[in-house]
Amino acid sequence: MDKKTNMGSMQMNVIPIKSEWKTGSQPLKANENIPISIFIKDKSNKPITKFDTVHEKLMHLIIVNKDLSYFSHIHPEYNGNGEFDITTAFPAGGDYQLIAEVTPHGAGDNSVEKHWLHIDGPVPTAKSIVQDSTLTKVVDGVKATLSFDQLMSGMSLNMTFTLSDAATNKPIKNLQPYLGAMGHCVAISKDLKQYLHIHPMTAKGTGPKVTFMTFFPKKGVYKIWGQFQYENRVIVVPFVVDVPEMKNVG
Numbered sequence: 001m002d003k004k005t006n007m008g009s010m011q012m013n014v015i016p017i018k019s020e021w022k023t024g025s026q027p028l029k030a031n032e033n034i035p036i037s038i039f040i041k042d043k044s045n046k047p048i049t050k051f052d053t054v055h056e057k058l059m060h061l062i063i064v065n066k067d068l069s070y071f072s073h074i075h076p077e078y079n080g081n082g083e084f085d086i087t088t089a090f091p092a093g094g095d096y097q098l099i100a101e102v103t104p105h106g107a108g109d110n111s112v113e114k115h116w117l118h119i120d121g122p123v124p125t126a127k128s129i130v131q132d133s134t135l136t137k138v139v140d141g142v143k144a145t146l147s148f149d150q151l152m153s154g155m156s157l158n159m160t161f162t163l164s165d166a167a168t169n170k171p172i173k174n175l176q177p178y179l180g181a182m183g184h185c186v187a188i189s190k191d192l193k194q195y196l197h198i199h200p201m202t203a204k205g206t207g208p209k210v211t212f213m214t215f216f217p218k219k220g221v222y223k224i225w226g227q228f229q230y231e232n233r234v235i236v237v238p239f240v241v242d243v244p245e246m247k248n249v250g
């Protein structure tokens with residue numbers, strides 16, 4: 001009954017799904033609470049009603065804007081009959097990509113449903129998504145360094161965040177579990193076409209190193225967000241990397 005797929009292979013969805021999205025009445029405005037309902041159905045339009053809890057939640061919803069400068073990871077409530085609901089606000093006008101992850105019971109793997117939403121309001125000048133020249137930064141009192149055992153598309157690789165307390169410079173050894181894991185990580189390609197949700201190699205641990213195994217399906221620029229819980233706050237550490245193409249070997 002082990003239906004776990006190889007992390008390095010493409011995800012296999014045993015149950016193909018589709019989704020229908022409903023939002024509050026138009027126009028949807030920036031900085032206003034907007035109700036969002038997501039209906040998960042099978043290919044014959046019948047609601048899917050049973051979902052597995054993955055990392056403590058039935059649905060994970062990631063929201064980004066077009067230039068990937070905005071990132072939000074929230075958890076809609078399940079209201080039965082395939083319907084998930086949440087209310088959220090968007091910080092500015094523009095187009096947002098909403099990415100919902102669910103695991104229908106019996107599917108054995110998660111499904112990802114994407115939806116674009118236009119929000120009315122002044123649109124800030126798009127920031128360019130530029131590769132970080134150094135993979136160390138300080139966010140909210142935590143210094144994070146990102147490293148890879150190898151960085152290439154089309155192959156499984158390890159990605160490690162090394163965390164220290166920015167004030168004391170001491171390695172962090174008391175990370176708290178966040179949604180049942182040492183950390184969570186999401187990567188999205190610059191063109192927003194590739195979405196990767198990456199879990200740590202080991203469920204347990206407290207730092208200072210958190211290693212994720214992942215697979216970039218295509219070369220190109222990706223923004224990566226690592227999420228960790230430290231001293232009762234959730235820290236989101238973003239990095240932009242350029243993933244080169246796998247070299248042809250023999």
Ligand SMILES: [Cu+2]
Pocket residue numbers: 057059060061073074075179
């Ligand atoms: Cu989540």
